[in-house]
Structure formats: C-alpha cells, structure tokens
Amino acid sequence: MSLEVRAVVASEYPDWLRAVSTGFLRPPVVTDEEVADRLPHTDLSRLLGVFEQGRIVATFRSFTQELSAVGGGTLVADAVTGVTVSATHRRRGLLSRMMARDLAAAKERGDAVATLIAAEYPIYGRFGFGPATWTTEWTVDVRRAGLDPRRSGRPGDGGRIGFTDAEEIRKVAPELHRRLGGVRAGVVGRDARGWDVLTGRVHHSSPWTEPFYAVYRDEADQPQGYVSYTCDDKWEDGKQPLNTATVKDLIAVTPAAERALWLFLCSVDWVTAVKSGMRAPDDLLPLLLPDPRAARVTTQADMLWVRVLDVAKVLEGRTYAGSGTLVLDLRDASGLAGGRYRLDASPEGATCSRTTESPDLAFDIGELGTLSLGDESAVRLAALGRIEEIAPGAAARADALLRTSRRPWCPDIF
Numbered sequence: 001m002s003l004e005v006r007a008v009v010a011s012e013y014p015d016w017l018r019a020v021s022t023g024f025l026r027p028p029v030v031t032d033e034e035v036a037d038r039l040p041h042t043d044l045s046r047l048l049g050v051f052e053q054g055r056i057v058a059t060f061r062s063f064t065q066e067l068s069a070v071g072g073g074t075l076v077a078d079a080v081t082g083v084t085v086s087a088t089h090r091r092r093g094l095l096s097r098m099m100a101r102d103l104a105a106a107k108e109r110g111d112a113v114a115t116l117i118a119a120e121y122p123i124y125g126r127f128g129f130g131p132a133t134w135t136t137e138w139t140v141d142v143r144r145a146g147l148d149p150r151r152s153g154r155p156g157d158g159g160r161i162g163f164t165d166a167e168e169i170r171k172v173a174p175e176l177h178r179r180l181g182g183v184r185a186g187v188v189g190r191d192a193r194g195w196d197v198l199t200g201r202v203h204h205s206s207p208w209t210e211p212f213y214a215v216y217r218d219e220a221d222q223p224q225g226y227v228s229y230t231c232d233d234k235w236e237d238g239k240q241p242l243n244t245a246t247v248k249d250l251i252a253v254t255p256a257a258e259r260a261l262w263l264f265l266c267s268v269d270w271v272t273a274v275k276s277g278m279r280a281p282d283d284l285l286p287l288l289l290p291d292p293r294a295a296r297v298t299t300q301a302d303m304l305w306v307r308v309l310d311v312a313k314v315l316e317g318r319t320y321a322g323s324g325t326l327v328l329d330l331r332d333a334s335g336l337a338g339g340r341y342r343l344d345a346s347p348e349g350a351t352c353s354r355t356t357e358s359p360d361l362a363f364d365i366g367e368l369g370t371l372s373l374g375d376e377s378a379v380r381l382a383a384l385g386r387i388e389e390i391a392p393g394a395a396a397r398a399d400a401l402l403r404t405s406r407r408p409w410c411p412d413i414f
C-alpha cells in the first residue's frame with residue numbers, strides 16, 4: 001500500500017492530533033475546543049502527515065523558534081515536535097522521510113539549527129542532532145538541609161518576595177523569561193500560548209491544579225525572578241506535616257533572585273520536601289544549602305538537542321571569552337552542513353568561513369551540535385573517540401574557546 005508524505009490541511013487537523021495522542025500513548029480523544037485553541041497557532045505548511053488510504057500513520061511538526069546563543073544573541077531554529085509513527089508502521093523509514101524533508105526545508109529557509117527534545121536518547125543522533133544541554137532535577141529534604149529553622153522567607157538582600165496570581169504572572173514573567181535568554185545559552189522562546197498553558201488559561205489533557213505564584217523584586221522594586229509551584233497537602237501519622245512543594249517553573253534572572261526563591265521555597269511551613277523541576281545542572285540549589293547532600297538528584301538527563309544547519313551562523317552567532325583559530329573538518333552524511341571551516345574568534349567577534357587549510361579537528365556534525373552552546377568538552381569527546389584530534393592539543397584549544405563558565409539550560413519542553 002502506498003504511503004504519501006505531505007502537509008496536512010485544516011480539515012485533517014483533528015485526525016492529526018488524534019494520531020499524535022495515539023503515538024504518545026495518550027487517549028486518542030480530541031475535542032472541538034482543543035482544535036479551535038491549537039489551530040490558530042499552527043503553521044499547517046510545517047505540519048506533516050504520512051497518509052495510507054486517507055489514514056494518518058505518522059506525524060511531524062516544526063515551527064520557528066528563537067534559541068539563545070552563548071553571549072545572549074539569538075539563533076533561528078527549526079523546532080521539531082509532535083513526532084510519531086504508528087506502532088503498525090514503525091521501523092519502515094517514515095521518521096527518516098519526514099525528517100529529511102523538514103531539515104531540507106529548514107536549510108532552504110536559512111535556519112541556523114534544528115532543535116528538539118528527544119523522547120528517547122537513541123532516536124535522533126543519526127539525523128545529525130547532538131545533545132547540547134542537560135538537565136538535573138533535585139528533591140530537597142528540607143529538614144536535613146541545615147537551614148536555620150527560625151529564618152523567614154524574606155530575602156536578606158533588600159529584595160522582597162510577594163505572592164501573586166496568574167494574571168500578574170502573564171504580565172511580568174514573559175519579560176523575565178526573555179531576559180534569561182540574555183544571560184543563559186539554550187533558552188528557547190516561550191510564546192503567549194506557552195504562558196497560557198503554564199498559567200492554566202489553556203489545558204486539555206490533564207486536570208488543572210492552580211499553582212502558587214510568587215515574584216522576587218529587588219531593592220529597586222524590579223522583578224528579577226518568579227516561581228510557580230504546587231503542594232500536595234499531605235500529613236503523616238502523629239499530625240506531622242509532610243508536604244512536597246513541586247516547582248512548575250522558576251525563572252531567575254539574577255543570582256540574588258535565584259538564591260532568594262529557593263530559600264523561600266525551603267522556608268514554607270509544612271513543606272518538608274521541595275522537588276525542583278528540571279533545572280540547569282549547575283543550578284545554585286544544592287550548594288546554596290548548608291548541607292547540599294539534602295538535595296538528592298532524582299533526574300539527570302539530556303535535554304535540548306541541536307542539529308547544526310549553518311555552521312557559520314552558529315559559530316559567528318555567539319561570543320568568545322578568549323581568542324584563537326580552529327579549522328574543523330565536519331562530516332555530514334545528509335550533505336546539509338558538512339565541509340571544512342576556519343573559525344577566527346576573539347572577544348571582539350568571530351568569523352567563520354570555508355577553507356582548504358589542514359584541519360585541527362574532524363568530527364560528525366552532531367558533535368558540533370553538542371559543542372554549540374558551550375556545554376560539552378572537546379577533550380572529553382576526543383577521549384570518547386567521537387572527535388578526531390588531528391593537530392595535537394587542538395581539543396584543549398577548542399575547549400578554551402568554546403566552553404562557558406555557566407552551563408546552558410533549556411527550561412522549556414516543546
């Protein structure tokens with residue numbers, strides 16, 4: 001039976017959503033309300049389906065996304081999501097066909113990279129993606145953290161924390177999230193609908209629990225961070241409170257805001273555990289506690305995957321703390337971004353262009369995705385055999401140039 005890969009039209013959108021739910025093992029139920037909510041935010045020309053006799057057996061969606069680069073600049077990304085292949089049609093190359101089509105279109109548009117959050121680690125490396133950010137989740141045992149039980153939730157730095165509501169958050173927090181991209185690489189844009197979902201204005205699949213919202217304002221009364229969290233209202237025998245505060249979102253633009261919000265969460269009466277949600281691996285949280293072992297790592301995993309489509313845009317689109325030159329020989333089986341490039345970088349700026357000079361390092365394009373946001377070490381990748389060091393010492397030179405003092409972080413799942 002023939003399989004046709006093509007863009008989905010509006011009348012097929014409910015079927016497409018049902019196919020996505022089926023692929024993600026969610027009940028295949030789609031309401032008119034959900035369709036009406038999602039459709040205006042969907043670029044149908046970038047919504048792919050694989051059709052067999054009129055039935056959708058595979059799905060794929062991409063959209064334009066802004067990704068923060070090292071130094072606060074922005075890269076235009078082709079964000080990939082909603083990837084499913086029906087259990088009846090898996091391992092017959094359908095994902096490969098949809099991916100090839102989407103990446104070719106992204107390259108044609110001039111996007112710098114493609115991005116995604118991988119459901120499972122082994123899926124996307126073959127398409128030239130590499131994990132570029134990692135994430136850590138902690139559970140803090142507040143009673144073992146060593147914090148002074150007499151402390152209040154008030155920051156000791158002249159700032160203040162105040163409770164607020166969803167409406168206020170929709171006004172204040174988008175700017176905080178946008179500013180985060182200026183100080184962290186790896187942050188992807190969060191649009192108005194993303195805020196509607198996070199603040200309960202839109203919710204389709206699971207029942208909504210209204211979270212608590214609190215904003216940190218500095219001495220000059222400027223918002224510098226916010227947190228939303230829920231509590232589970234649990235007590236143990238003997239009338240002992242045993243509440244877990246679960247962070248849904250914590251965006252802090254200054255270290256003072258980050259410190260204040262964590263200490264606030266660890267100061268709420270009845271709260272004996274704080275689940276941090278997915279944080280940057282170098283979040284201040286564990287070391288902020290007198291006893292950092294009270295923050296147990298519960299998740300440690302890859303987060304944002306990056307597929308470089310335009311090498312010059314990626315390497316010129318970031319800043320560099322030091323100066324140096326690197327010649328990279330990049331292999332790309334798909335023919336999208338491979339070749340030999342010379343990078344001349346300094347704190348004043350960088351240029352990157354094709355060259356015929358002999359290379360310092362040679363590797364697959366996926367490794368450049370992994371290095372692109374400053375997180376991974378080229379020396380480590382060379383030790384793993386994933387980077388070939390042609391000029392002795394070149395991997396260490398690459399680290400000095402590419403790595404950053406704070407690790408990239410993507411707070412959003414898309």
Ligand SMILES: CC(=O)SCCNC(=O)CCNC(=O)[C@H](O)C(C)(C)COP(=O)(O)OP(=O)(O)OC[C@H]1O[C@@H](n2cnc3c(N)ncnc32)[C@H](O)[C@@H]1OP(=O)(O)O
Nearest residue numbers: 080081082083084085090091092093094095096116119122
């Ligand atoms: C960005 C996102 O949306 S992430 C969500 C991804 N979706 C899911 O995880 C939902 C459940 N899984 C699925 O729907 C499908 O299995 C998919 C989409 C992951 C893969 O689709 P398929 O059409 O089966 O992939 P396709 O046949 O093109 O496979 C290409 C290659 O990747 C490999 N591969 C595909 N999926 C996986 C996997 N989950 N684990 C390991 N290898 C995989 C295949 O074996 C194949 O390898 P080969 O070229 O060596 O033979």
